[in-house]
Amino acid sequence: MTAPRRIHLGLFLQGAGHHVSGWRHPEAESGSENLDLLRRVVQAAEAAKFDMVFLADGLTSGVDAHPSMIARFEPLTLLGALAMVTDRIGLAATASTTYGEPYHLARAFASVDHLSHGRAAWNIVTTSYARTANNFSKSHPEHDARYAIAEEFVDVVRGLWDSWADDAFPKDKARGVYADPGKVRVLDHAGTYYSVKGPLNIPRAPQGHPVLIQAGSSGPGQDLAARAADIVFTAQASLPEAQSFYRSLKARVAGFGRDPASVAVMPGFMPVVGRTLKEASETLRELDRWTDIASAMPLLEERIGHPLGAYDLDGPLPDLPLSDQLRSRAELLTELARREGLTIRQLALRVAAGRGHHIVLGTAADIADRMQEWFEGNAADGFNVMPPYFPGGFDAFVAEVVPILQERGLFRTEYEGTTLRDHLGIGRPAWPGA
Amino acid sequence: MTAPRRIHLGLFLQGAGHHVSGWRHPEAESGSENLDLLRRVVQAAEAAKFDMVFLADGLTSGVDAHPSMIARFEPLTLLGALAMVTDRIGLAATASTTYGEPYHLARAFASVDHLSHGRAAWNIVTTSYARTANNFSKSHPEHDARYAIAEEFVDVVRGLWDSWADDAFPKDKARGVYADPGKVRVLDHAGTYYSVKGPLNIPRAPQGHPVLIQAGSSGPGQDLAARAADIVFTAQASLPEAQSFYRSLKARVAGFGRDPASVAVMPGFMPVVGRTLKEASETLRELDRWTDIASAMPLLEERIGHPLGAYDLDGPLPDLPLSDQLRSRAELLTELARREGLTIRQLALRVAAGRGHHIVLGTAADIADRMQEWFEGNAADGFNVMPPYFPGGFDAFVAEVVPILQERGLFRTEYEGTTLRDHLGIGRPAWPGA
Ligand SMILES: Cc1cc2nc3c(=O)[nH]c(=O)nc-3n(C[C@H](O)[C@H](O)[C@H](O)COP(=O)(O)O)c2cc1C
Ligand SMILES: Cc1cc2nc3c(=O)[nH]c(=O)nc-3n(C[C@H](O)[C@H](O)[C@H](O)COP(=O)(O)O)c2cc1C
Numbered sequence: 001m002t003a004p005r006r007i008h009l010g011l012f013l014q015g016a017g018h019h020v021s022g023w024r025h026p027e028a029e030s031g032s033e034n035l036d037l038l039r040r041v042v043q044a045a046e047a048a049k050f051d052m053v054f055l056a057d058g059l060t061s062g063v064d065a066h067p068s069m070i071a072r073f074e075p076l077t078l079l080g081a082l083a084m085v086t087d088r089i090g091l092a093a094t095a096s097t098t099y100g101e102p103y104h105l106a107r108a109f110a111s112v113d114h115l116s117h118g119r120a121a122w123n124i125v126t127t128s129y130a131r132t133a134n135n136f137s138k139s140h141p142e143h144d145a146r147y148a149i150a151e152e153f154v155d156v157v158r159g160l161w162d163s164w165a166d167d168a169f170p171k172d173k174a175r176g177v178y179a180d181p182g183k184v185r186v187l188d189h190a191g192t193y194y195s196v197k198g199p200l201n202i203p204r205a206p207q208g209h210p211v212l213i214q215a216g217s218s219g220p221g222q223d224l225a226a227r228a229a230d231i232v233f234t235a236q237a238s239l240p241e242a243q244s245f246y247r248s249l250k251a252r253v254a255g256f257g258r259d260p261a262s263v264a265v266m267p268g269f270m271p272v273v274g275r276t277l278k279e280a281s282e283t284l285r286e287l288d289r290w291t292d293i294a295s296a297m298p299l300l301e302e303r304i305g306h307p308l309g310a311y312d313l314d315g316p317l318p319d320l321p322l323s324d325q326l327r328s329r330a331e332l333l334t335e336l337a338r339r340e341g342l343t344i345r346q347l348a349l350r351v352a353a354g355r356g357h358h359i360v361l362g363t364a365a366d367i368a369d370r371m372q373e374w375f376e377g378n379a380a381d382g383f384n385v386m387p388p389y390f391p392g393g394f395d396a397f398v399a400e401v402v403p404i405l406q407e408r409g410l411f412r413t414e415y416e417g418t419t420l421r422d423h424l425g426i427g428r429p430a431w432p433g434a
Numbered sequence: 435m436t437a438p439r440r441i442h443l444g445l446f447l448q449g450a451g452h453h454v455s456g457w458r459h460p461e462a463e464s465g466s467e468n469l470d471l472l473r474r475v476v477q478a479a480e481a482a483k484f485d486m487v488f489l490a491d492g493l494t495s496g497v498d499a500h501p502s503m504i505a506r507f508e509p510l511t512l513l514g515a516l517a518m519v520t521d522r523i524g525l526a527a528t529a530s531t532t533y534g535e536p537y538h539l540a541r542a543f544a545s546v547d548h549l550s551h552g553r554a555a556w557n558i559v560t561t562s563y564a565r566t567a568n569n570f571s572k573s574h575p576e577h578d579a580r581y582a583i584a585e586e587f588v589d590v591v592r593g594l595w596d597s598w599a600d601d602a603f604p605k606d607k608a609r610g611v612y613a614d615p616g617k618v619r620v621l622d623h624a625g626t627y628y629s630v631k632g633p634l635n636i637p638r639a640p641q642g643h644p645v646l647i648q649a650g651s652s653g654p655g656q657d658l659a660a661r662a663a664d665i666v667f668t669a670q671a672s673l674p675e676a677q678s679f680y681r682s683l684k685a686r687v688a689g690f691g692r693d694p695a696s697v698a699v700m701p702g703f704m705p706v707v708g709r710t711l712k713e714a715s716e717t718l719r720e721l722d723r724w725t726d727i728a729s730a731m732p733l734l735e736e737r738i739g740h741p742l743g744a745y746d747l748d749g750p751l752p753d754l755p756l757s758d759q760l761r762s763r764a765e766l767l768t769e770l771a772r773r774e775g776l777t778i779r780q781l782a783l784r785v786a787a788g789r790g791h792h793i794v795l796g797t798a799a800d801i802a803d804r805m806q807e808w809f810e811g812n813a814a815d816g817f818n819v820m821p822p823y824f825p826g827g828f829d830a831f832v833a834e835v836v837p838i839l840q841e842r843g844l845f846r847t848e849y850e851g852t853t854l855r856d857h858l859g860i861g862r863p864a865w866p867g868a
Contacts, residue, residue, distance in 0.1 A: 016612065024607045031605065033548045033637050059537065061597070061635035067612040071603065071637045074538075074545035080514025081549050100538070103493065103569045104508075111508035114467045115515050134631035135537045163495070169505065171465065173458045176726060178450065178501040197568035201495035203467050203505045292610060 007375050007410050008231075008264050008382025008424065009402075010054040010092065011045040011394070013038060014068035018270060020299065020352040021290035022389030023067050029390060032072030039085050041391050048398045049412050051423045052090030052121060053082070054213075054233070054384055059099055059132045064298045066355075076108045083116035090420030092121035092213055098146050099127055099136050102156035102196055110161060110205045118206035118419030122157075123213040123233060124224070126150050128326040129302060143324045147220035152191045154212070154228050159187040161209045163199030165431045185434050208429040211420050217245065217328035226252035229263060230426055233384055235329060235356045236267040237336045242358070242379035262426055267374075268357030269383035271367045273396040280361040287388060288349055296352035300344070303329045303351060313345040332356050357386060364400035371401075372410060441809050441845050442665075442698050442816025442858065443836075444488040444526065445479040445828065447472060448502035452704060454733065454786040455724035456823030457501050463824060466506030473519050475825050482832045483846050485857045486524030486555060487516065488647075488667070488818055493533055493566045498732045500789075510542045517550035524854030526555035526647055531584040533561055533570050536630055539587075540594035544639045552640035552853030556591075557647040557667060558658070560584050562760040563736060577758045581654035586625045588646070588662050593621040595643045597633035599865045619868050642863040645854050651679065651762035660686035663697060664860055667818055669763060669790045670701040671770045676792070676813035696860055701808070702791035703817035705801045707830040714795040721822060722783055730786035734778070737763045737785060747779040766790050791820060798834035805835075806844060 015032035016023040023030035029037045042053045055075040063070065075093035082091055091112060095105055105122070113120035126146035133140040141149060165183035172178075187198035214225035215233040225232045232249055236242035250260040274280030293313065301308050305323020317337040323330045333356055337347045353359060360370045374380040387393035405411035412423075421428055449466035450457040457464035463471045476487045489509040497504065509527035516525055525546060529539055539556070547554035560580035567574040575583060599617035606612075621632035648659035649667040659666045666683055670676035684694040708714030727747065735742050739757020751771040757764045767790055771781045787793060794804045808814040821827035839845035855862055 021610075023605060023612060024610060026607075028607075031603070035549060058635065061633045063613045063615045063618060069635070070613050071598065071635055073548065074510075074541045074636065076508075076511050077514035077542055077545040077549060080511035081518045084515045084518040099535070101533070101570055104534070104538075107508045108511055111511040114507065115469060115511060134629070136535055137627075137629045164505065169465070171457060173460075173462075176455075176458060176724060178457060179497045179504050181497045184497060193571075195568070195571045199495050201492065201503070201505055202508065290610065 003425065004409065006412060007371065007405060008266060009050045009411065010052045010266060010382070010384040011042070011050050012054045012056065012268060012384045012386045013041060014056065015072055016067035017389035017393065018068070018354065018386040019287045019388035020066055020295065021287045022393065024290045025287065025389040025392070027389070027392040030067070032068070035081070037390060038078070039082070041394055042082055042086060042089065044391070044394065044398055046086050046089040048402045049415060050089055051382065052092045052420060054092045054123065055079070055094060057094035058129070059096065059127065059135055060129060064295070066299060076112060079112045079120065080115055083112060083119070088119070088415045088418060090119045090121055090211065090423060091116055092123055092211070094123040094125050094215070096125050096127040097150040097153040098141060099132060102153050102160065102194060103200070106157040106160035106200055107202055109210045110200065110202045113205035113207055113210045114202070118421070120205070120207070121211035121213055121231070121420055123215055124150065124154060124229070125215050130325060143218070143327055144220055147224060149193050150224055152193050154224070156187070156189050156191070156194050156196050158209060159189055160196065160198055160200040161205060162432055163187065164204045165434070166204050169203060182434060185432070204431065207419050207421050208431070211424065221328060222249050222252050225249065225263070226258070227256045230424060231264045231266055234265065234267050235332055236379070237332055237356060237358055239374060239377065239379055241332070241335070242267055242374060243377060246379050264381040264424060266382040266384050267380050268386050269371070270354045270357055270359045270386040270388060271397050271401060272359065272361045272388055273364055273367060273400055274361070275363065277362045277366065280363070284353065284359070284361055284388070288353060291349060291352045293345060293348060296348040299355070300333070300348040300351045303333055303356065305330055308344060311344060314343050317342070317344055317347060329356055353388070354386065364404055367401050368404040368408070371405065372408065375410065437859065438843065441805065441839060442700060443484045443845065444486045444700060444816070444818040445476070445484050446488045446490065446702060446818045446820045447475060448490065449506055450501035451823035451827065452502070452788065452820040453721045453822035454500055454729065455721045456827065458724045459721065459823040459826070461823070461826040464501070466502070469515070471824060472512070473516070475828055476516055476520060476523065478825070478828065478832055480520050480523040482836045483849060484523055485816065486526045486854060488526045488557065489513070489528060491528035491530070492563070493530065493561065493569055494563060498729070500733060510546060513546045513554065514549055517546060517553070522553070522849045522852060524553045524555055524645065524857060525550055526557055526645070528557040528559050528649070530559050530561040531587040532575060532580050533566060536587050536590040536628060537594065537634070540591040540634055541636055543644045544595060544634065544636045547639035547641055547644045548636070552855070554639070554641070555645035555647055555665070555854055557649055558584065558588060558663070559649050564759060577652070577761055578654055581658060583627050584658055586627050588658070590621070590623050590625070590628050590630050592643060593623055594630065594632055594634040595639060596866055597621065598638045599868070600638050603637060616868060619866070638865065641853050641855050642865070645858065655762060656683050656686050659683065659697070660692070661690045664858060665698045665700055668699065668701050669766055670813070671766055671790060671792055673808060673811065673813055675766070675769070676701055676808060677811060680813050698815040698858060700816040700818050701814050702820050703805070704788045704791055704793045704820040704822060705831050705835060706793065706795045706822055707798055707801060707834055708795070709797065711796045711800065714797070718787065718793070718795055718822070722787060725783060725786045727779060727782060730782040733789070734767070734782040734785045737767055737790065739764055742778060745778055748777050751776070751778055751781060763790055787822070788820065798838055801835050802838040802842070805839065806842065809844065
């Protein structure tokens with residue numbers, strides 16, 4: 001008897017809201033330093049039985065950036081704090097393989113897994129934007145090199161997580177044995193990019209390995225996900241594209257000898273809930289009206305990877321070479337503009353609203369229908385929910401959409417386990433031995 | 435009217451206790467992953483009105499290490515958690531300038547300062563042990579190079595902390611101004627070791643700058659402290675040495691044009707409390723009896739910086755060239771062995787007990803007397819208290835020694851402010867302008 005397949009839900013948490021003008025909504029509270037807001041929203045997600053809360057991240061800032069990305073908590077310290085005010089919900093943070101050290105990263109995520117008793121997840125990213133290098137005294141590797149580095153980085157991290165057996169610390173007072181010398185595994189990694197000896201200075205994590213999420217949808221990105229990840233976070237604008245990505249990803253998972261059902265594909269998903277479709281559309285239109293085109297253009301340009309100031313805002317997107325930065329997003333947006341015949345201005349507003357992720361307007365039932373359609377149509381195993389503003393934009397989803405999904409048997413009504421692996425229905429990796 | 439000078443107290447928190455055999459005490463609970471223990475102990479320190487809790491750190495592990503250092507929480511994520519279960523006590527963590535990036539570090543400490551509403555402190559260390567390099571795909575710089583790097587690293591961190599004015603985020607919904615473009619300061623640092631553009635992606639910290647602690651007592655170490663630190667953590671075995679260090683440090687502070695009273699010198703201090711001196715001595719003797727010389731020797735060797743297996747354990751410490759690793763500690767231990775005529779075995783046991791820090795045995799009154807003597811004798815402005823085991827070894831200090839210090843007017847009976855800077859009586863750095 002196998003459990004019925006269920007939708008997985010993540011709350012994609014951004015202090016100022018996902019819509020670039022979300023913070024201007026009359027009901028919006030905002031701010032990365034607004035711990036009180038973040039805590040309430042995460043507790044609401046836990047009360048609604050979400051699988052996890054998800055923190056994106058970046059390593060640059062500037063007044064031109066999306067308000068949620070100008071200034072925010074450092075994600076791992078925030079997860080440490082959130083671990084203390086929640087009990088069950090998974091805690092996922094983004095960290096880069098291009099601008100970090102495997103030893104620091106392995107340790108910090110294992111630490112959060114201990115603090116939360118088995119709820120940590122690492123969203124593996126390679127960092128899109130070349131300007132990041134300016135903050136780290138180095139130069140930005142090109143797209144495929146970033147993935148080659150990432151492959152090795154992830155292996156080192158997983159190796160370090162296996163430094164100690166689960167029962168390596170008997171703390172036997174009588175015999176005087178704190179750590180058992182037979183239960184340590186020295187990694188001794190010497191690869192192309194990293195030399196890391198180990199062992200890691202923290203006991204093995206409650207989950208064995210914290211959950212791995214991968215965000216990056218190009219070919220090399222999908223391969224990394226298929227080989228190593230438990231969850232794939234992706235941006236998909238339409239059902240057919242999402243289905244095609246889903247098929248491609250699951251085939252690659254099988255290609256690595258893994259069970260396709262063990263990897264959850266979770267596209268971003270922005271719900272705009274109204275009592276009627278008209279009301280929801282009006283909410284989005286209002287947010288769009290507050291969006292200055294001058295603030296929307298940098299968001300489009302960084303995703304397309306080229307300056308667009310020389311082109312007619314009310315003309316079509318020109319043919320441009322595919323950027324090395326956020327390659328899969330540049331493809332998605334180019335395709336979206338072609339398909340819907342959008343002008344540069346319209347595309348910029350779309351990016352300002354949802355950054356290329358799927359936006360759904362309507363009643364709670366309409367939104368639940370769309371989720372069911374994607375879920376049953378093999379376009380998604382779950383969704384990373386992106387409220388346009390906080391907390392109202394999320395409260396409406398929790399109060400109205402979640403109960404419909406539960407009534408339809410598509411989403412849990414109670415947590416069945418205590419760890420994020422339990423929520424996802426995936427096993428705990430055994431210690432490989434000394 | 436100036437406030438009377440008061441003792442500052444830190445709780446130096448190590449999961450398995452400070453004495454290498456502390457965890458074997460019948461009343462000891464232990465473990466780096468024992469969040470419940472750490473939480474209770476920190477809450478006890480807060481109830482006793484301590485200035486701060488202090489986390490040391492290291493970036494290696496092995497079964498031969500001190501039990502508190504084999505495996506422990508990553509300090510910044512732990513501080514994030516502790517911020518949520520405390521209200522007033524300062525939260526200090528150690529982080530290395532040799533194995534980190536200024537951008538990551540500036541951000542994480544600012545984040546903890548936000549999470550705790552102004553209670554974060556960074557203990558600046560250069561990392562002693564050369565074996566650390568094996569975990570970071572690089573080689574270990576020599577002693578003075580580590581300090582040259584540290585000087586620049588600290589400047590970059592402080593510069594990044596000034597990225598945004600305190601009122602940089604008006605979040606004016608009507609005018610659509612989230613971040614004020616006139617209130618950002620781009621660092622544009624291009625130095626010998628680092629190129630860091632900025633701005634940092636977090637609002638200015640509640641304390642302006644988190645408090646800076648420096649631990650490293652050689653000449654270059656003292657200079658870094660004198661130029662930049664608010665607190666100096668040091669190991670001092672005896673009163674005359676502590677007085678001489680105190681004089682040297684304060685003179686250097688004045689030499690940098692700073693007020694010597696604005697920098698607090700806080701030696702490590704291991705209290706062993708008994709109902710009588712005899713009982714306290716018996717407690718220490720018992721802990722020492724549980725200490726296997728084979729486990730004590732590596733602790734001595736890593737501090738002296740040389741293998742000692744070739745020498746007679748019951749003979750004197752030979753003359754050895756001063757190590758490049760923990761230079762000030764090697765000096766302290768060499769001097770201690772000479773002064774007290776200790777054999778290698780006796781010195782190893784002393785290191786296993788307190789790692790070279792001052793150990794005080796006696797009744798609560800004896801211990802308070804010693805603190806008063808050091809404080810009034812210009813050997814210390816406060817102490818980083820190192821209980822031999824947890825929680826009992828700390829509970830006794832809180833229950834019996836702290837009230838005596840309070841009765842004598844030497845220690846606060848209530849917090850007067852809310853931030854760590856308030857507790858220390860030091861000002862908040864103003865934003866230097868765009
Ligand atoms: C859905 C999604 C979310 C992402 N989130 C982040 C993020 O939070 N931080 C980041 O630095 N990069 C993020 N990335 C960027 C990727 O890690 C990667 O650098 C970039 O997408 C280029 O790889 P690709 O062409 O394989 O997508 C994200 C990418 C995708 C597709
Ligand atoms: C009291 C004290 C505490 C220290 N704590 C740490 C620590 O927690 N982690 C660490 O890596 N180094 C620590 N150090 C090492 C110093 O940062 C420095 O690398 C070492 O002491 C060599 O410098 P010195 O000769 O100036 O003391 C400590 C040093 C002292 C004196």
